[in-house]
Amino acid sequence: xxxxxxxRNILQIAVNFAExxxxxxxxxxxxxxxxxxxxxxxYAKLFFKMIAKDxxxxxxxxxxxxxxxxxxxxxxxxxxQFEVGSMLFSCPSCGSDCVxxxxxxxxxxxxxEII
Amino acid sequence: xxxxxxxxxxxxxxxxxxxxxxxxxxKLREEKTFLLNLMSSPGSGKTTTVLRTLETxxxxxxxxxxxxxxxxxxxxxKVLSAGIQAVQLxxxxxxxxxxxxxxxxxxxxxxxxxxxxxxxxxxxxxxxAEFDTGASKxxxxxxxxxxxxxxxxxxxxxxxxxxxxINKIDCLPYFDFDLEAVKKRVSVLNPDINIFAISxxxxxxxxxxxxxxRDEIMSWNRT
Numbered sequence: 001x002x003x004x005x006x007x008r009n010i011l012q013i014a015v016n017f018a019e020x021x022x023x024x025x026x027x028x029x030x031x032x033x034x035x036x037x038x039x040x041x042x043y044a045k046l047f048f049k050m051i052a053k054d055x056x057x058x059x060x061x062x063x064x065x066x067x068x069x070x071x072x073x074x075x076x077x078x079x080x081q082f083e084v085g086s087m088l089f090s091c092p093s094c095g096s097d098c099v100x101x102x103x104x105x106x107x108x109x110x111x112x113e114i115i
Numbered sequence: 116x117x118x119x120x121x122x123x124x125x126x127x128x129x130x131x132x133x134x135x136x137x138x139x140x141x142k143l144r145e146e147k148t149f150l151l152n153l154m155s156s157p158g159s160g161k162t163t164t165v166l167r168t169l170e171t172x173x174x175x176x177x178x179x180x181x182x183x184x185x186x187x188x189x190x191x192x193k194v195l196s197a198g199i200q201a202v203q204l205x206x207x208x209x210x211x212x213x214x215x216x217x218x219x220x221x222x223x224x225x226x227x228x229x230x231x232x233x234x235x236x237x238x239x240x241x242x243x244a245e246f247d248t249g250a251s252k253x254x255x256x257x258x259x260x261x262x263x264x265x266x267x268x269x270x271x272x273x274x275x276x277x278x279x280x281i282n283k284i285d286c287l288p289y290f291d292f293d294l295e296a297v298k299k300r301v302s303v304l305n306p307d308i309n310i311f312a313i314s315x316x317x318x319x320x321x322x323x324x325x326x327x328x329r330d331e332i333m334s335w336n337r338t
Contacts, residue, residue: 002210002211002241002242002245002246005211005213005242005246006128006245009128009129009130009131009132010128012131013124013126013128013130014124017122017124017126018122021120021122023120027119031128036270036271036274037245037271038241038271069270071303084270085267085268086267087266087267087270087300087303088303089299089300089303097299097303099303100303100306101270101274101303101304104270105271105274107127107128107129107245108124108125108126108127108128109124109125109126109128110123110124110125111121111122111123111124111125112121112122112124113119113120113121113122114119114120114122115117115118115119115120
């Protein structure tokens with residue numbers, strides 16, 4: 001549901017950078033998103049199309065690099081990925097409870113391709 | 116054909132909001148006003164918890180409440196009838212508050228003469244977790260009837276809060292809610308979180324929660 005605010009920010013960041021480069025068009029925007037962040041690419045793309053109309057990004061492709069969520073065990077040092085919804089609360093490798101969420105919370109505009 | 120250039124950006128999607136939040140936090144720090152962002156699902160007992168908190172802390176602190184709600188004034192009326200400054204923000208269909216909206220809402224309160232403002236965020240465990248409101252500390256409520264699996268379903272919210280209030284513990288005998296399992300799950304997401312099991316209805320555990328909040332307010336307002 002918050003995809004609209006997120007897409008507004010993404011559009012603004014991309015257009016700001018593109019204008020600084022005197023670009024006339026943005027052809028691709030690549031976004032890195034952790035799976036814990038709950039961005040649904042289907043809606044993100046839909047909202048992006050709506051808000052990018054009449055901007056230099058209106059024809060831009062929107063690519064998502066999804067970063068899997070993972071925990072890191074501080075006992076044995078093993079990093080284990082998991083699906084959101086079946087989160088791990090102990091290390092599958094050694095059984096220790098001393099684990100921390102170390103990836104999956106990323107959300108950034110990685111790069112743009114401009115003409 | 117024109118050359119396509121690739122520009123590396125690596126900028127957080129929330130950079131703008133984060134900057135606005137930081138400047139609001141700075142302003143509140145100068146005014147010695149502590150802003151608590153309180154988040155939860157609808158029906159978790161947020162307003163009742165706020166009223167209990169006011170009851171405990173109103174003699175020591177000058178308090179204001181910012182109620183964010185999609186479209187009603189019920190919550191603000193309850194707080195006003197407790198004799199506390201309150202402003203109701205109508206967010207229309209929006210699912211969260213950001214720093215700009217919070218700053219606007221705070222204009223309706225005399226923050227310079229308040230020690231504590233409680234922001235009752237929109238009832239939702241997903242979107243409010245993403246947006247820094249400029250609060251000094253973030254807290255959330257999980258109530259027993261919602262189930263002990265919520266940290267699995269909404270990990271981001273649990274990972275961003277400084278305090279977790281587990282409310283409605285008077286209902287524990289009637290639900291399959293494993294309090295210890297919740298504590299364990301949450302500590303994986305957020306090892307530094309402070310957890311308080313309370314019943315806003317009976318008052319059980321409210322003292323410990325208010326004690327934590329009092330210490331946080333005092334250390335914020337000292338610096």
